[in-house]
Amino acid sequence: MMIVESLNVGLPKKEIFHGKEVQTGMCKQPVSGPVSLGFLGFEGNGVADTKSHGGPDKAVCVYSIDHYPYWEQVLGISLPAAPFGENLSISNLHEDNICIGDIFQVGTALLQVSQPRQPCKTLLARYGRDDMIKLMVKTGYTGFYFRVLKEGSVKKGDALIEKKKDSQGVTISFANRIYHHERRNLEAIEKVLAVESLSESWRYSFLELREKCL
16 A cells, blocks of 8 residues: 655755755655645645646655665665655655556545656755766656645545546656657657646657657
């Protein structure tokens, strides 16, 4: 069973990463009690880069705690809370088993997977690793985003209860592989585009890929 091991929120503020000042909402902190979840995200949460993060399609950022040991070994550190800026740190979750369009109940909210998480330059700054994005892309340990279908409240310890599996069966891992590694695979690109619930931004990116293949 997939469980919310940590629910994390935070508003954008100035952070110092390896001597560089960055305005970011990445450094979120765990909260224990139920937190209201609206169509644009959790109460008390925000993002600095509204072009790349946030909005209805990216209301909730999710990451698997099962990947933490890998990153601690690679980075040589103990990870902080919400190390990848995720709202939900979840156990027993893997990108191979989650499909874009899958619908889950979490607490009293109803959520739908919308796209993989796209690694950003803030992660490079936070960990002082120029290869951070390459590592995330290579491993496929990107996490993903939920959109909110029904508002509600969520708390630590809630289970992710699958309510509906998307019929197209396009996993987060599959979408990542095509976008990052098989950008000329027209058949696979069409398969991703066939997912009705694909986020607007990823649909645009895949339409661009399709155009380049034609």
